[in-house]
Amino acid sequence: GPLIVTAKGAARPDGRAADVDQDVVVLFQAINEQASPMVWPNAKDPLLATASFKKMTVNGYTWCTQPPISLVQGQRVRWHLASVGTEDSLHSFHWHGNTLQYQGHNVDNWDLMGSGTASLDMQPDEPGSWLLHCHVNFHLNNGMAVTYNVLPSSPPLPPPVMTGVTRTYYIAAEEVTWDYAPSGGQMCSGEVEPFDEDAAVFLGPPEGIRIGSNYTKAQFFEYTDANFSTRVERGPEEAYLGLVGPLLRATVGDTIVVVFLNRIRYYASLHPHGVRYDKRNEGSPYNDGQGDTKQDDYVVPRGGNYTYTWLVTERAGPGPADPSSKLWMYHSHVHEASDTYSGMFGGILITRRGAAQNAAAGGNTSVLPLTKPADVDQEVVLFFSVINEAGSLYTFDNVRQYLDQSLWTTSELYDTLLKNASFEESSLKHAVNGFMFCNMPRISFVAGSRVRLHIMVLGSVEDMHTPSIGGGTFLSLGERGASVATIAGSMMSQDVMFTQPGNFSVQCRVLDHVMAGMQALYTVLPAPSGQLAVAGAASVQRVYYIAAEQVSWNFAPQGYVQCTSTDQLGSALTYITKTFQSIGSTRLKAQYRRYTDASFSQLSPQPSSHGLPGPLVAAEVGDIITVVLLNRLLFNVTFTPDGGLVTLGDTVHGAVVEPGQNLTYSWVVPQQVC
Known part of the structure; x- marks a missing residue:
């Protein structure tokens, strides 16, 4: 049960917080x-x-x-x-x-x-x-x-006073054929290559129970007016958005009006996060005392339209600890899981009052004020999701179009197909903005520029993602790191500092997800001279001699009773006892180990509690880190640090060291990583 503790001096006589009703x-x-x-x-x-x-x-x-x-x-x-x-x-x-x-x-x-x-x-x-x-x-x-x-309060609270402008968007839901890999292959090397064994599971051509890379989906599109005849086309700088619906932008004090037309064969709606709305503008059917779910919850049938009005109040904008702009989602909420798996989702970007570009510059009163924040050079929206095509509104349509009719002509056959483990696996599309295996159009940044990265996630229990970037760091919740943690439903806005020019990937660091294609490429262009800190003559150089070696590692050297001095459940034996069916607690592993010098003959002292992780590499801003890496393994290895370190000399980011060879890497620690 719950235990609630109140700060000393802040409680009522009953122990509850005095500042809470x-x-x-x-x-x-x-x-x-x-x-x-x-x-x-x-x-x-x-x-x-x-x-x-x-x-x-x-x-x-x-x-x-x-x-x-x-x-x-x-x-x-x-x-x-x-x-x-x-x-x-x-x-x-x-x-x-x-x-x-x-x-x-x-x-x-x-x-x-x-x-x-x-x-x-x-x-x-x-x-x-x-x-x-x-x-x-x-x-x-x-x-x-x-x-x-x-x-309602007594007396009723007055309605909010909206002091901004009204921003009207014309959005239609339409059916499309979506390709998760439009290049026809995987592109993580920078070139189009045939699908390897891992990629073919998800994207290979239709065969057996595999549909492949093309699916019928529903997607939101923006139009110029209520005639819904002229689509607002995305420019090259927005091509990366892919499956993500139109970005709705506003500043605090504005009113967002969305004229929505449903051109798909199913009911659809627009349900927003973050902004203020009443029951008529929620777009979500459930038993809320408002009557018939289809009529009164303002979901829209095929061919129908509806106008939603959302208010961007102070609570809808960035909070005091948020950056100057923040991301909310919107999506269809008739059958939420199926609607979003089908592709009906987008982003709402809200800028703090007075923080938009033309507000800082005085603005032009003859047009609607701009909404992009003045304190960043670029905003990017990334959608991470394991899109389950077996849970889409269009699952049967896709099965009927791409698979042999012997698999679906009766309800029994179709149910058997849906339960087939291989079909289930091939239907899970590990995507960034609807693209897999680096097929997302490449984004370009400039080293040292101010970039705000907005991340949103939808999905199910497998959607635990750690978006990670090379060549830079996140500033999220006041801390700087190389990745952020998200789950289904997450919306995050964080500033990114790209410190290292080159070609990199943004990916989910969950190993199964990146192996299944959840990665995209981007380019960081060199910074203007003097924009980034570089090593000076007085920089301290910290040299580490590290070997990648095979070791025999015991996961439980004291046995399985060490934690409590008593026998554990029988399930513990599965993991640490050697039998005719199990290897036991000792395994061959590859480990980074530090040596005292370039002879690689004497190990550096290491606390016994440090265990399996490689040696600690420590440095101060402005220092040079040099790693001499010797590969004593039978396969290629690399040494790739997170944290936005800047390579020096002829160091190549992610350079491979072959068996028996060594390589020297050097980086400088720029000010921007702290």
């Missing part, structure tokens, strides 16, 4: 009843014996059956969130209708892993019955949702 505790939990000690008593009930053992719950309830959570408009509410469970307990809490603040960041979703907790503040603005759900598709599809009610 209401505390709400929400626990998202994927409960595995099969692991419960009560499983056998429950299984005696013949009805329960055949039921699913997995329960996707909110405070122990599924499918919005929890007694209602009631709040009051304008009230100070603190939401206390928790996630309990195992590796599938990756949850993205998403509130419809209202935004929250966490340590100065404006959010309408929050990510937690198993055993994670967080406390966020909300002042509800918009009355109504609103959905709170997990944005992970598998959890939402199986009932991890609840509603919360916001009652």
Whole structure:
């Protein structure tokens, strides 16, 4: 259960925070009843014996059956969130209708892993019955949702005063044939190459149960006016956006009006994150007391249109700790998982009041004010997702078009196909902006330029991504690093400093994902002279002699009772005991090991607790790091540091060292990495 602690001197007599009107505790939990000690008593009930053992719950309830959570408009509410469970307990809490603040960041979703907790503040603005759900598709599809009610205040709060301009967008949902690899091959070498064995699983030509790289999908497109006859074409600088829908831009104080036309064969809608809307402009059908879900929740049938109005209030913009612009998503929310797997999603970019380019320069009052922030040179939006084509609205259409009819002519055959493990695997498209294996049109940056990278993620439990860049670093939540952590439902805006000219990849560092194609290429052009720090004559040079060697590594040198001095569960034996079916706890590994000099004859002292990781490489800004790498293994290796270090001399980023050879790398640590 929950334990809430209040800062000393900040509590009421009952121990609760004095600056909060209401505390709400929400626990998202994927409960595995099969692991419960009560499983056998429950299984005696013949009805329960055949039921699913997995329960996707909110405070122990599924499918919005929890007694209602009631709040009051304008009230100070603190939401206390928790996630309990195992590796599938990756949850993205998403509130419809209202935004929250966490340590100065404006959010309408929050990510937690198993055993994670967080406390966020909300002042509800918009009355109504609103959905709170997990944005992970598998959890939402199986009932991890609840509603919360916001009652009107007494007296009612006045409507927001919008002091900006009205920005009207004309968006249509249309069916397209999408190619995840339009080059016809993989391009991560910089050239088109035939699909290798890994890539062919997902993108090879239709064969057997594999559809390949082409799929019927739904995509959002922008038009010039309400006639929907002239499409707004993307320029070369936006070609990389691919499957991502039009970017809707505004500044705080503006009103966004979207005239939406549905040209696909299914119902569709536009549901926004972050901005303020009432029930007529939510675009999401559920039992919220508003009547018929198709008519009153403003989803749009084929050939229909609807005009959504969204307000960019202060809470919809960047918070005090956010950068000057931030990303929200919008997507169809009729059948959320299927709609987004089909391709119906896009981004909303909101700039802080007074922070746009022409606001800083005085502006031109004869046209709509610009929205791009003045403190960055370039904004880029990247969408990471394992797009499950087996969960799309168009799954059957694609099967019927590309696969032999012997696989789908009856419902039994079609169900068998959907459960086929090879079909399931080939349907998972590990994509960046809808492209795989570096087929995304290449983006160009300039070393030292100010770049804001907006990242959004949709999908299910497998969508745990760590977007990573070479040749630069992220500045996210006040910390600088080479990657950021995201899950399905994540929206992140962070500044990037590219310090190293060259060709690099942006990729998900989850090994299975990058091997399955979740990477794209970009180019960093050289900086103007003097824009980046370089090594001077007084720089300290730190030299490391490192060998890549084969070692015999024991994962459990003290045996399997070391943690508690008692026998563990029998499952521990699987991992560390050598039997006729298992290798045991000792394996051959490759390890970086540091030596004292270029003779590579004497190991440098290393704390025994350091274990398997390679030696610590430490330096100060301005230092030169030199690594002499000797390869004593039987395969090629490389030494590639994160952190935006700048190569020196003839050092080539990612240069390979062959067996028995050595290579010297040198980098300078620029000021921009800290």
